Amino acid sequence: MPGFLKEFFNRNGIGMGAAILGFVLFWTIGLIILPQLSMLDFSFRPNLPPPEIGGPKDVYTLENYKYLVFGPEGGSQDYNTVDLRVFFRTLVAAVCVTIFNLIICYPIAYYLGQTEGSHIRIFAIMLIIPYWINEILRAFALRIIFGETGVLNTLFVGLGIWDVPFDFIRNDIALYAGLGYAYILLMIFPMYNVIESLDRNQIEAARDLGAPWWRIHWRVVIPYAKPGISSGCTMVFMLSAGALAAPQILGGPSSLWFTQLIYQQFNDNNDWPQGAAYAIVLLVTCILFVLAVMRLFKVNMGDIGK
Amino acid sequence: MSAGVGVDLENLWIRFGDFVAVRDANVNINGGEFFSFLGPSGCGKTTILRAVSGFLDPSEGNVLIGGKNMKGIGPNKRPTALIFQNLALFPLMKIWENITFSMEIKGASAAQRRKRADELLDMIALPGQGDKLPSELSGGQRQRVAIARALCAEPDVLLLDEPLSALDLKLRQHMRTELREIQQRVGITFIYITHDQGEALTMSDSIAVMRAGVIDQIADGKTIYNDPNTAFAASFVGENNVFRGKVKKVMDNEVLISTNRSGDLVARVSTANQGKMSEGDAAMMFIRPEAFTIAPTGAAGDHFVTARVNHEEFEGNAFNIFTEGEGGKEIKVSIPNHGQSFEDHTGQNITLEYETRNAVAVPAGELAAE
Numbered sequence: 123m124p125g126f127l128k129e130f131f132n133r134n135g136i137g138m139g140a141a142i143l144g145f146v147l148f149w150t151i152g153l154i155i156l157p158q159l160s161m162l163d164f165s166f167r168p169n170l171p172p173p174e175i176g177g178p179k180d181v182y183t184l185e186n187y188k189y190l191v192f193g194p195e196g197g198s199q200d201y202n203t204v205d206l207r208v209f210f211r212t213l214v215a216a217v218c219v220t221i222f223n224l225i226i227c228y229p230i231a232y233y234l235g236q237t238e239g240s241h242i243r244i245f246a247i248m249l250i251i252p253y254w255i256n257e258i259l260r261a262f263a264l265r266i267i268f269g270e271t272g273v274l275n276t277l278f279v280g281l282g283i284w285d286v287p288f289d290f291i292r293n294d295i296a297l298y299a300g301l302g303y304a305y306i307l308l309m310i311f312p313m314y315n316v317i318e319s320l321d322r323n324q325i326e327a328a329r330d331l332g333a334p335w336w337r338i339h340w341r342v343v344i345p346y347a348k349p350g351i352s353s354g355c356t357m358v359f360m361l362s363a364g365a366l367a368a369p370q371i372l373g374g375p376s377s378l379w380f381t382q383l384i385y386q387q388f389n390d391n392n393d394w395p396q397g398a399a400y401a402i403v404l405l406v407t408c409i410l411f412v413l414a415v416m417r418l419f420k421v422n423m424g425d426i427g428k
Numbered sequence: 429m430s431a432g433v434g435v436d437l438e439n440l441w442i443r444f445g446d447f448v449a450v451r452d453a454n455v456n457i458n459g460g461e462f463f464s465f466l467g468p469s470g471c472g473k474t475t476i477l478r479a480v481s482g483f484l485d486p487s488e489g490n491v492l493i494g495g496k497n498m499k500g501i502g503p504n505k506r507p508t509a510l511i512f513q514n515l516a517l518f519p520l521m522k523i524w525e526n527i528t529f530s531m532e533i534k535g536a537s538a539a540q541r542r543k544r545a546d547e548l549l550d551m552i553a554l555p556g557q558g559d560k561l562p563s564e565l566s567g568g569q570r571q572r573v574a575i576a577r578a579l580c581a582e583p584d585v586l587l588l589d590e591p592l593s594a595l596d597l598k599l600r601q602h603m604r605t606e607l608r609e610i611q612q613r614v615g616i617t618f619i620y621i622t623h624d625q626g627e628a629l630t631m632s633d634s635i636a637v638m639r640a641g642v643i644d645q646i647a648d649g650k651t652i653y654n655d656p657n658t659a660f661a662a663s664f665v666g667e668n669n670v671f672r673g674k675v676k677k678v679m680d681n682e683v684l685i686s687t688n689r690s691g692d693l694v695a696r697v698s699t700a701n702q703g704k705m706s707e708g709d710a711a712m713m714f715i716r717p718e719a720f721t722i723a724p725t726g727a728a729g730d731h732f733v734t735a736r737v738n739h740e741e742f743e744g745n746a747f748n749i750f751t752e753g754e755g756g757k758e759i760k761v762s763i764p765n766h767g768q769s770f771e772d773h774t775g776q777n778i779t780l781e782y783e784t785r786n787a788v789a790v791p792a793g794e795l796a797a798e
Contacts, residue, residue, distance in 0.1 A: 323516035326483060330503045330510045331530040331581050341529075345520045 165399035186399030205383060205400075212380035213407065215294075216363035219301045223358050224351065226302070227309040231350070232343065234310070235317030236325070249307060261300055261371040268296035268372075292374040300372040301362045308361065309354040316350035317343065349425035356412050363408050380404055432459025432617050433494040433507065433584035435480060440489035442475050449475040451641040453489070457619065457634070462611050464620040464628040467638030468664070468797065473621045477587050480619060481510045493585060509578035510587045514594065515570055517562040523549070523573055524558035530581035548576040551610075568599045575610065585617045592627065604630050625665045629653065637661045639794065645700070655788065657700040662714040662788060664796035669717065669759045671733075672792065675709045683789050684730060685711050689753075694730040695787035710792035717748070717762040719786035723779040731787070733780045735759055737773040749773060751780075 123131075131139040166182045174180065190209070193202035230249075234242055252260070267273045268290035275287040290296045320343065328338045344351070369379030384404070387397030416423075435457040442450040450472045457463045465473035478484040480491055482503035491498045498506060509530075517526050524545035525532070531541050545558050552572035554565075562570055571591060578586055588607075592600045608631045611618045622628050628635045629649040636646045637660070645657040656662035663670060673687035681702050686692050695713040697705055705711060723732055735751035738758060742748075746762040747770050753759040761780060763770070 321514065321516060323512045323514055324518060326503070327510070327512060327516040328518075328529065330481060330483075330508070331577070332504045332533045333529070334504065334533075337533060341521075341532075342518060 161398045169393045219362045220359040223309045231313035296372040300368040305358040308357040312353035313350040316347045352421040434459040436492040438490045441487045443487045461633045462618045464632040464635045466628040471638040472641040507584035509581045509583035511591045513589045515574040527576045588620045659793035668714045690733045695789035713789045717760040720761040720780040723781035
């Protein structure tokens, strides 16, 4: 038995140790790893009617992955431009949502983290309370704000600033706002946690040495907050790219989110292998992208956990 | 040595809500001077420093640096550099980047900054350590880096907020000498905040003794030690024995005080209080432990104190005798050790003698907390 396991059992006792270990293993293996592996397995199999599963036609194939890139065999186009476009647009949009969120949330996190007083607690509660409302309701509430006869259009047309209502939905503004709003806490809190621990004297020292405010942030606060920033960005990016409800409700008619394609494959086409393949491609691409960005900004994996 | 840039505080009041942190401070600090604000924690000395550095706006009154009113000028625009109590080095920057941060702001090239950092690292006796991170240095080394970082900004006035308090005793004593040397070399004005009277006495040209937002006395160390203005200054700076009583008779610059437990004793009135003490006033007189000598038993008069010895200790350079004093407080007597034989007085009554010039009388007032 390796040393750390021995110590673990010594500290917790055999019974309690086995129970804790059992739950953790059940959680990670039973609820996370095995289902994902079976999805991976699905993605390499053809979509067969139930009687043929396990039969001679049930062999491993790359068909489902090829479909995403090249489209149906003998199709009219060389590449599956429709799905590929949706895929890349989803990634680019998720990056945009992440950057947009970062820009909005950094000042908030800085304010919360570096200001003293009881009102900070109230602000934090005001940020958290809206998340008691479920995602669907929040998304529809945004439709009320951004809809053709919604609050904004009524206001601006009424004031005579616009002649005709602006279509926030078709222009994806409602979608971006919805996604940004959905994950704002996941961006604020990791940054807030780090910035709160930044010694105020460092900010004052930089100021005392002549630094203007932007340079204090650039050289002192942001480098210090980097673990929180990367943690927040990673979560917002991953969750935006994998969001389903907001794109369904707030997306324009012409703009599909890649998750909607995956949903269609599973649900409408009843093609689980194809859906699994799409989902795996999205997952792997997101992970690789995040790792690449982390390397670019010299962030360690350990920092993400902060 | 250049004349340096002076700092003046004019009728400075600083309030936080109802709390008065600084009450009508008037201070003239000469250019090139090593000036200390000395007082217990919470006396307002750090508040004054923050007002000079620009992090705090005075409620009333003015801060003048080099004769120029600093009202409305932010800390990043003042010719001051502040050394924080916890140093506040930037943990993610290398030492050379830390030191030359002020040059980076002014747009100096990396090569210029490296060069200047190397010069300053030589000055603070840390050559070749520029590429380390602050966490890789010891406490004393970090201390010196903080000084170099502040000096690199070429301030006219260097402000130091108890910078030695985090160091251990040996290092603290060493850094006193070093700070004083650096100040003499660069010739700029140092304003030093401390609650440690040893630091203030050894380094400063002038000291302001502060108590609860009020400056009790501004003078050089010797004057403050020998000729305190107030009971607080007398009891806060150095060890002192206090005798409470009432003025019985005024004789020019001397007074006879009828003390609560030691009879009538004569004392010199401190310079600032001459002519201000009259018969019947509540008064305090202070005699330093080293000002007593042991007199033959039975000697009596207005400069003799008789008391029972509680215990004695040998400190190496001195024998300390602790006798019963008033209000449960002991009178401490220090007899220098010249290798003489020293008999144990514990439990006996002894008579102590002092010279009138070594007993200082001031109006009764608040004493420093132990």
